[in-house]
Amino acid sequence: MNQIKKIALITGVTGQDGAYLSEFLLEKGYVVHGVKRRTSLFNTDRIDHLYQDPYVENRNFILHYGDMTDSTNLTRLIQEIQPDEIYNLAAMSHVAVSFETPEYTGNADGLGTLRVLDAVRLLGLEKKTRIYQASTSELFGKVQEVPQTEKTPFYPRSPYAVAKMYAFWITVNYREAYGMYACNGILFNHESPIRGETFVTRKITRATARIALGLQDKLYLGNLDAQRDWGHAKDYVRMMWMILQADEPEDWVIATGITTPVREFVRMSFAEVGIELEFRGEGIEEKGYVKYCTNPDYQLFIGKEVLAVDANYFRPTEVELLIGDATKAKTKLGWKCQYDLAALVKEMMQSDLRLMEKEQHLKECGYKILNYFE
Ligand code: NDP
Numbered sequence: 001m002n003q004i005k006k007i008a009l010i011t012g013v014t015g016q017d018g019a020y021l022s023e024f025l026l027e028k029g030y031v032v033h034g035v036k037r038r039t040s041l042f043n044t045d046r047i048d049h050l051y052q053d054p055y056v057e058n059r060n061f062i063l064h065y066g067d068m069t070d071s072t073n074l075t076r077l078i079q080e081i082q083p084d085e086i087y088n089l090a091a092m093s094h095v096a097v098s099f100e101t102p103e104y105t106g107n108a109d110g111l112g113t114l115r116v117l118d119a120v121r122l123l124g125l126e127k128k129t130r131i132y133q134a135s136t137s138e139l140f141g142k143v144q145e146v147p148q149t150e151k152t153p154f155y156p157r158s159p160y161a162v163a164k165m166y167a168f169w170i171t172v173n174y175r176e177a178y179g180m181y182a183c184n185g186i187l188f189n190h191e192s193p194i195r196g197e198t199f200v201t202r203k204i205t206r207a208t209a210r211i212a213l214g215l216q217d218k219l220y221l222g223n224l225d226a227q228r229d230w231g232h233a234k235d236y237v238r239m240m241w242m243i244l245q246a247d248e249p250e251d252w253v254i255a256t257g258i259t260t261p262v263r264e265f266v267r268m269s270f271a272e273v274g275i276e277l278e279f280r281g282e283g284i285e286e287k288g289y290v291k292y293c294t295n296p297d298y299q300l301f302i303g304k305e306v307l308a309v310d311a312n313y314f315r316p317t318e319v320e321l322l323i324g325d326a327t328k329a330k331t332k333l334g335w336k337c338q339y340d341l342a343a344l345v346k347e348m349m350q351s352d353l354r355l356m357e358k359e360q361h362l363k364e365c366g367y368k369i370l371n372y373f374e
């Protein structure tokens with residue numbers, strides 16, 4: 001007998017978490033609908049391997065155009081799809097960029113969440129559709145207590161975090177006001193080989209690979225002292241699903257419980273290619289250089305300065321220290337991480353080395369990036 005498949009709708013399907021969550025739900029037998037934005041260049045790299053030809057019958061991975069700033073679009077999609085579960089992952093997710101685009105960030109990240117919740121309510125789906133809201137450790141912002149739990153007070157430190165704070169509370173409010181199954185996952189930083197290239201971990205692993213292969217001279221970073229509780233995105237998307245399978249809708253902190261300074265992530269990444277960094281100086285003047293290199297492939301770079309601090313990457317207000325306590329999720333939902341930071345750094349470095357080796361080969365073969373106007 002054919003079992004009826006569960007239907008999931010993922011906003012932000014083209015992002016890091018959207019891609020891993022799609023893979024995870026497809027493996028679980030879901031039909032997955034994803035909302036992607038119209039862009040002038042393709043933005044589906046992370047999910048191209050899941051693509052199914054529209055002419056194939058019984059597709060289980062279907063993409064739709066949409067935008068978090070467009071209620072008409074979101075309401076129509078939810079009406080057509082009638083999802084059992086919505087994972088609201090779409091957001092302008094870059095903290096530093098939110099200082100440049102605060103109004104848009106509020107609209108997409110804050111009001112966008114309201115649009116999803118209210119569409120479900122207006123369509124009378126509040127007893128059918130479960131909603132996961134991608135909340136964030138950025139809500140904790142300025143340190144009130146460590147480690148941070150579901151009970152730690154919020155003190156957002158960026159337009160992004162303020163928008164996400166609205167999204168957090170509107171999710172709680174719709175749950176309480178209308179009896180909806182709507183939950184916040186307060187996820188701490190999670191990374192992977194497909195992390196966006198401008199977040200600090202990926203910026204570091206990408207640049208380290210390029211420096212090791214002679215494709216780039218130096219890496220410029222901002223605050224090396226910030227500390228983050230970094231996990232692997234694969235562990236965290238599994239948790240998003242577990243949150244929606246719980247008996248009661250609640251809010252959950254998801255974290256590894258270990259915090260690491262940005263500086264240490266840099267050291268670990270360079271160590272993967274056999275380059276030992278020695279840091280000198282403090283603050284803005286700080287510089288790192290290669291002390292010695294144990295990997296014969298990269299001997300060329302002995303003694304070269306590879307890291308510098310650039311004040312442009314500092315934020316007007318910074319979140320200095322994040323460390324989460326996921327005891328509630330571990331005890332009530334049985335969640336645990338399968339990756340630690342060392343495994344994460346290794347996987348990201350190996351992936352970026354493979355990517356950059358391709359670029360190096362192309363360069364050696366005399367390939368030049370095409371200029372459309374030539
Ligand atoms: P990404 O930046 O990788 O992905 C964000 C996704 O949202 C992309 O698919 C992006 O589309 C889409 N998007 C952005 N703006 C809009 C819009 N206006 N309308 C529709 N789609 C839009 O983020 P992650 O995958 O890392 O994070 C997923 C969610 O989890 C985000 O909400 C983020 O704020 C939150 N979060 C992330 C954490 C992390 O450490 N990764 C930790 C805690 C929370 P496009 O590809 O076209 O840009």
Ligand code: GDR
Nearest residue numbers: 093095136137138188189198199200201221222223226313
């Ligand atoms: P974050 O991630 O702001 O924590 O938000 P990001 O990787 O951007 O920054 C982490 C820390 O590194 C410091 N830093 C730099 N950051 C960037 N991007 N570039 C640099 O050159 C650099 N140098 C130092 C930052 O100041 C910061 O302290 C991420 C996003 O995924 C959010 O969407 C999510 O909600 C939170 O994680 C949890």
